[in-house]
Amino acid sequence: MIHPLLERQLRRLQRKHPDQELPLKELLDLVSETYQQLEEERQKKDRSLRLMSEELLEMNRVAMASQEAYVSTLVENVVDGVITVDRNFRIAKVNAAAIDIFQAQEDDLLRTNFKDLFSFPDHQSLIDGLECELTGHRLDGSSFPAELSVSEISLEERSFFLAILRDISPRKEAEQALIQAKEKAEALAQSKAEFLSTMSHEIRTPLNAVIGMTSILTDTPLSMEQSEYVHTIKTGGEALLAIINDILDFSKIESNRLQLEVIPFPTLEPIEDTMDLLAGKAHDKSLELLYDAAPGLPTILHSDITRIRQVLVNLVGNAIKFTEKGEIVVRIDATPTSQPEHYLFTVAVQDSGVGIPKDRLDTLFQAFSQVDASISRKYGGTGLGLAISKGIVEQLGGTMWVTSEWGKGSTFCFTFEAKAEILRQEADDVQQLQGKRVLVVDDNEVNIQILEQTLQRWGLEVIAFTSPYEALDHALHHDDLDLIITDGLMPDMSGPAMVRELRRFKSREVLPVILFTSGIHRLEPGMETLINGSLSKPGRQHLLLQVVMQALQLRPVTDTLRLPGNVYLPLPKMKLLLVEDNSVNQRVALRMLSKLGLEADVVGNGQEAVDICQTIHYDLILMDMMMPVMDGIEATEHIRRKERPNGHRSTIISMTANVMKEDIDRCYEAGMDDFLSKPVRLDKLRETLARWMLPQEAASQLDPDPTTL
Numbered sequence: 001m002i003h004p005l006l007e008r009q010l011r012r013l014q015r016k017h018p019d020q021e022l023p024l025k026e027l028l029d030l031v032s033e034t035y036q037q038l039e040e041e042r043q044k045k046d047r048s049l050r051l052m053s054e055e056l057l058e059m060n061r062v063a064m065a066s067q068e069a070y071v072s073t074l075v076e077n078v079v080d081g082v083i084t085v086d087r088n089f090r091i092a093k094v095n096a097a098a099i100d101i102f103q104a105q106e107d108d109l110l111r112t113n114f115k116d117l118f119s120f121p122d123h124q125s126l127i128d129g130l131e132c133e134l135t136g137h138r139l140d141g142s143s144f145p146a147e148l149s150v151s152e153i154s155l156e157e158r159s160f161f162l163a164i165l166r167d168i169s170p171r172k173e174a175e176q177a178l179i180q181a182k183e184k185a186e187a188l189a190q191s192k193a194e195f196l197s198t199m200s201h202e203i204r205t206p207l208n209a210v211i212g213m214t215s216i217l218t219d220t221p222l223s224m225e226q227s228e229y230v231h232t233i234k235t236g237g238e239a240l241l242a243i244i245n246d247i248l249d250f251s252k253i254e255s256n257r258l259q260l261e262v263i264p265f266p267t268l269e270p271i272e273d274t275m276d277l278l279a280g281k282a283h284d285k286s287l288e289l290l291y292d293a294a295p296g297l298p299t300i301l302h303s304d305i306t307r308i309r310q311v312l313v314n315l316v317g318n319a320i321k322f323t324e325k326g327e328i329v330v331r332i333d334a335t336p337t338s339q340p341e342h343y344l345f346t347v348a349v350q351d352s353g354v355g356i357p358k359d360r361l362d363t364l365f366q367a368f369s370q371v372d373a374s375i376s377r378k379y380g381g382t383g384l385g386l387a388i389s390k391g392i393v394e395q396l397g398g399t400m401w402v403t404s405e406w407g408k409g410s411t412f413c414f415t416f417e418a419k420a421e422i423l424r425q426e427a428d429d430v431q432q433l434q435g436k437r438v439l440v441v442d443d444n445e446v447n448i449q450i451l452e453q454t455l456q457r458w459g460l461e462v463i464a465f466t467s468p469y470e471a472l473d474h475a476l477h478h479d480d481l482d483l484i485i486t487d488g489l490m491p492d493m494s495g496p497a498m499v500r501e502l503r504r505f506k507s508r509e510v511l512p513v514i515l516f517t518s519g520i521h522r523l524e525p526g527m528e529t530l531i532n533g534s535l536s537k538p539g540r541q542h543l544l545l546q547v548v549m550q551a552l553q554l555r556p557v558t559d560t561l562r563l564p565g566n567v568y569l570p571l572p573k574m575k576l577l578l579v580e581d582n583s584v585n586q587r588v589a590l591r592m593l594s595k596l597g598l599e600a601d602v603v604g605n606g607q608e609a610v611d612i613c614q615t616i617h618y619d620l621i622l623m624d625m626m627m628p629v630m631d632g633i634e635a636t637e638h639i640r641r642k643e644r645p646n647g648h649r650s651t652i653i654s655m656t657a658n659v660m661k662e663d664i665d666r667c668y669e670a671g672m673d674d675f676l677s678k679p680v681r682l683d684k685l686r687e688t689l690a691r692w693m694l695p696q697e698a699a700s701q702l703d704p705d706p707t708t709l
Helices: 004-016 024-077 096-102 106-110 169-217 224-254 269-284 305-321 373-379 385-395 427-433 445-457 468-477 495-503 541-551 583-595 606-613 632-646 661-670 682-693
Strands: 081-085 091-094 131-137 143-155 158-167 263-266 288-293 300-303 327-336 342-351 400-404 410-421 437-441 461-465 483-487 513-517 533-536 576-579 601-603 620-623 651-656 674-677
Touching: 081 096, 091 106, 096 106, 096 158, 143 169, 169 224, 169 583, 263 269, 269 288, 269 305, 269 327, 288 445, 300 305, 305 327, 305 342, 305 385, 305 410, 327 445, 385 400, 385 410, 427 541, 437 445, 437 468, 445 461, 445 483, 461 468, 468 483, 468 495, 483 495, 483 541, 495 513, 513 541, 533 541, 576 583, 576 606, 583 682, 601 606, 606 620, 606 632, 620 632, 620 682, 632 651, 632 661, 651 661, 651 682, 661 674, 674 682
Parallel strands: 288 327, 437 461, 437 483, 483 513, 513 533, 576 601, 576 620, 620 651, 651 674
Antiparallel strands: 081 091, 081 158, 131 143, 143 158, 263 300, 300 410, 327 342, 342 410, 400 410
């Protein structure tokens, strides 16, 4: 096989001599010429390849130099120190940041062993993947906190360590400043709490004397003028106490020290308690006070009943204060949450009062805020109530808001989430009411709607009238009625007047009547013989069911249908000791004990209490907290230590003006059994003493439910 170029030349030569053999000389010249051409082409290609290779090598050199310059620039300008270390921990290269961190010359650093620059923790060494905080050492002997990260890198069969270093002195200084600020804030908070505790004690101590003595004074013979003076003093003292309580609550919320006590209770209990507490104020202004519970509401709620009641009392009290006519309605509803057995409760307090301007809604929940300056002069108040209520609701995991229009009333709403249970109502009671026909009479349409919904849930058929005349006419001409429930106060004809007219034709046995009274159990003389039961508005639902059952003779009439009197079971005679340094408070406490049929020995400080308890075994000790010589906490601890050998144990009840959560905890930690806050009220003192002096069954009879009839 010959070269294609030579083959082409031979064919060209054959065409020149087609009929004869090729001349040898021309043939040799042809071959020589061909190979010469080939050699020239080869050399030309070699030159071209050499030039191309040189150009490629130059381009690669330039690219590598540019890349190295780029990397070098990055390393030199990075804020962290970069140090290259060989396998023997000799420093090979450092960047400008590392030189600046160590505040040294580059040559000095390159002569230093890398391990000498740091204090490595005992459990750490210079290994691949090291990341830690440690102390760095400069060549001048100074130290600094550092953050170090080390990685091992292999390049061209060589390996070395790349260390990334950061001086974290500014961060550590900031952290230390934050710690100091936190400690300072905690110290200020503690100082504030101690100040409030002391302030509370110092103010409550004389208040205890004022309120206690005025309460005692009201039980003595007084002229009308004197009685008015005493009432004014007592009202002023209680108003001052309310302000102090507001300030303490606000302080607890502000410092996030408000403690919640989660217990199970009937869902409607805080609302019904609020209704009972404020019914008198609503009646004095001729306002309707109502509540509406949504169908399917959980029966038992697990939350802080005291705090929920506090929010309701504030909102309903404000509604009464700022409403001149109409009604205040409390509505409650609940929806299940994603968490099993938990519900989101929504409570709304709606009034028909003066309303709130839109430009003041945003500031309404701020501390010490009023709608305008004249509000505090006309209605009173510190402006803390709503701020406290909002703080409590947020502690309960909810929110609070208001919708209002000036001159058209307001609706304050709040939510809270809680565990709740739905218990089945007593099936027997509700079953007996199925199909009973009840006539409801009330001039307030909202009240009729709420009462109608409640009765219909129990299975009764309801016929409602807003006019007592129309209701009376219907009752006299229809014999299919089983019961009448009527309001007491209505225009044109009152409830009692309607009942008296009805009794001319139908007796109590033929057509039972239940009368709703406004205020606290105000019945006209002789009315109890014409009706079958009565309730004070708005009435607790379980009591309404009970009265309805008794009026229909589906349940025997019990003592709960009689108004409770202030008759208390006697407390047993026991050895009592009163430990109190204030002479006025001593007289108040002794007078209260005397009203309960009790006597007590008195000492003026904790040391005297400890001394006398060594010779006399007291059944119960009422112990003040802050006293000279020895306070109540230390005295209790001494008494408890001395009791252990002889086996006798006195009941010790703190009776003090210190009411902060920390104070209460200190009392229990010292060994006290119960806590009474000053000013001490007679009913609260009686209830607390009964808890420790009587069997449980008897103690429960000492405080009859004021809502029973």
